[in-house]
Amino acid sequence: GQNIDQPTEMTATEGAIVQINCTYQTSGFNGLFWYQQHAGEAPTFLSYNVLDGLEEKGRFSSFLSRSKGYSYLLLKELQMKDSASYLCAVKDSNYQLIWGAGTKLIIKP
């Protein structure tokens, strides 16, 4: 079956760095996505990785290792507004998005 695993919840301190991991087992791979979802709101697109390596976008970076079926989202200089759920999703061989359950990130002052 297809499976995406990410931690249920993480806590970090304002100004610090946090890494949210995602491992996947899917039938084929056509890219990995990270989305941010604030409570009561729709998900918003953060990043897309299809090749191995690190993609940096401001305070957020996303890493992919296809051989390991592994990705992480790195958030630097954490702000209180970064408190949200972070969803990992993989596009499989049918170009269908398979979603992880999401990681709830709690930022403390």
Next chain:
Amino acid sequence: SAVISQKPSRDICQRGTSLTIQCQVDSQVTMMFWYRQQPGQSLTLIATANQGSEATYESGFVIDKFPISRPNLTFSTLTVSNMSPEDSSIYLCSVADGDEYNEQFFGPGTRLTVL
């Protein structure tokens, strides 16, 4: 990026009734998706709706329960039929846009409560 609106934003419905959710996009898009998100959980794809063809439903979802219309490239509806409390959820419309449809944008969602 595509801008998506949904109506209604929320509703409280009685068991056994039906609700139609509308999704409007500000640009023409080929692929539209309907998701369900139950409290504290991730997204579950209900169906993919492409203009000019029948919607493709995921395992566990059937057309009789969730009929979908896609009359043009900017609009779609999802009906939740013969509702039960288990249908209480947030329903999200989404479109795929960008190069190779690599970005997926979401509408604000419809929060449905069935009593």
